[in-house]
Amino acid sequence: MSAPRTAPPENHVRPADRPAVILTEAVAWILAAALLVALPFIVILAGDPPRGAPFTRNLAYALGFGALALAGLQFALTGRLKPLLRPFGADIVPVFHRFLSWAALAFMLAHFGMLYVWHQDDLGSLSPLKAQPHMTAGRVALAAFLVLIVSSEFRKRLGLDYLWWRRLHIALALLGFGAAIWHVLGAGHFTARDGTRGLWLAVTLAWLGLILYTRLVRPWWQSRNPWRVIENRDEGDGIRLLRLRPEGRPLRDWRPGQFAWLAIGNSPYSLREHPFTIATAPDKGHEISVAIKELGDDSRRLSRAEIGSTAWIDGPYGVFTIDREAEAKGFVMIAGGVGITPIIANLHALQERRDPRPVHLLYANVDWQGVAFRAELDRIARDIDLRVTHVLETMPDTPPKGQSIAKGRIDADLIQRLLPDDSRDWPHMMCGPAPMLDALRKALRQRGVPAHRIHSEIFEMV
Known part of the structure; x- marks a missing residue:
């Protein structure tokens, strides 16, 4: 609303x-x-x-x-x-x-x-x-x-x-x-x-x-500005949300949707660091949260960080932010799996600012049990004009009440069916697996969305 x-x-x-x-x-x-x-x-x-x-x-x-x-x-x-x-x-x-x-x-x-x-x-x-x-x-x-x-x-x-x-x-x-x-x-x-x-x-x-x-x-x-892990909670679909508090200087020039390099329990000289999107917005204060899904390499260790662990943060980086779109009349946001994280950060900023501009979110997952941040999205939708459509490959036996669900994958036909015509000139912010983003760019261009209105966040850095 x-x-x-x-x-x-x-x-x-x-x-x-x-x-x-x-x-x-x-x-x-x-x-x-x-x-x-x-x-x-x-x-x-x-x-x-x-x-x-x-x-x-x-x-x-x-x-x-x-x-x-x-x-x-x-x-x-x-x-x-x-x-x-x-x-x-x-x-x-x-x-x-x-x-x-x-x-x-x-x-x-x-x-x-x-x-x-x-x-x-x-x-x-x-x-x-x-x-x-x-x-x-x-x-x-x-x-x-x-x-x-x-x-x-x-x-x-x-x-x-x-x-x-x-x-x-x-x-x-x-x-x-x-x-x-x-x-x-x-x-x-x-x-x-x-x-x-x-x-x-x-x-x-x-x-x-x-x-x-x-x-x-x-x-x-970085060594002069440590951070502390103060919460580690389950967000569903194998995603852990770590909340960190600065014990030195907090992040500067931080915008919603940006990411930071995170190391836990090591010296900042150790090279054992990884990039993660900051899931919170700067409007909520100096504490930050990062969502970690076990995808191999060091993510298992990081996702199991104990409360009180020392962390090192290098950031913020990235331009996947609503702050570059002051003149936009609305937003189309598309996420796949853990790619919801920078979307959540931008939605938090809109929520804190009570921004009235409409947002259409298409969120793709395998099944309903694998949808992360479900409760968070419901809370945000109470404060801003957010319309969420969950796109699932497998439909639940009992459709959840009050939820908009579409079966299949996000493609040109689904985009044409779900998005209003006037959204073509809105910023389209996408985050997810690289093959999904490649297919979506083609679908959006076919729909008539200008190239400069298509923004994507790639979370596979190497």
Whole structure:
């Protein structure tokens, strides 16, 4: 039902959430990334530009420098830099990271392949016992990045534990990057002059500073701001809800629907952390809740955290929030299974603000017993104009009273049947398994929903 609004949506929109600001920041970061990739070539041309060498030789070296620049860029993409993540979203940046990593590897292989085919004298001996150390370092870098990308792309097929994969990933990245820097400076092609070498060292130190911030400074800050587990309750469908209280500084600039990296019972330096959506809204106070479902890796241990356990929080991150939609006339929200968590957080914010805008929620599950947060959704629907349709693959023997239930899966026909025509221009916020989201994007586009009105949250980070 509708309730009087106690605070207009605009009051909760910060300047950083306005579309013009987001677009400006996104363009600025794209230009900065392009400059970073071009920087090695600027350094070369400024200090010792290539002249008179065969085109294939210069191209091979250019590909090598480009590969190094792309490799350095990965530390920024994976460093959880909030100014970088703000305009794009924390689930889009890893996609950039993945494709640019493949591009860096392709550049490295092309660099080595062109020299091997046309300029073997530049390569020298391939034996590490005879080759110069900096040449061997280049081959070590190539091997490290190759293993890094293959182990990441096929982690689940290879049966790699998440924690050990993270350790391997970081070790290979640091080894490969360090070896690549040694190779470039040792080879001396276009970097031999003092001024050019100094610029290269400055760039290297900047990348190193970013690594130190990510791996040392930020965990140190977390260690000064611990959290405490104060509740662990069952929400159904194998989901446990942990409630945490800050014992230091609470989250800053927190918006409904965002997520945080959580570690329990370990040092923040341990790498044993995982991303979870914050199930509560900042309007409810400084305490946060996270919903954990046992899906493998470390989730079983985290879901069984004891009351009083120490926790470490790094966040908030993400842009899956109603605070970016102040002008929306209503919302369509679609969730599958545990993907209801960021939806719940946004609904809590609407509830606390007594926001009168209509919300249509389609919530997919296997059966009625597996529906999490049922009571919570009923409570929220008493305060705001929330219409929930439970989409179940298996119908209950006795339909529950007062509930709207549809059989099957969320597809184009069901969307067309359940959603009002004027909702096409509303924000469509979706969270669930990747195959479900892919199918829904196509169905919504066929229905005439503009692409910029379709927002999704991907909770499988690797």
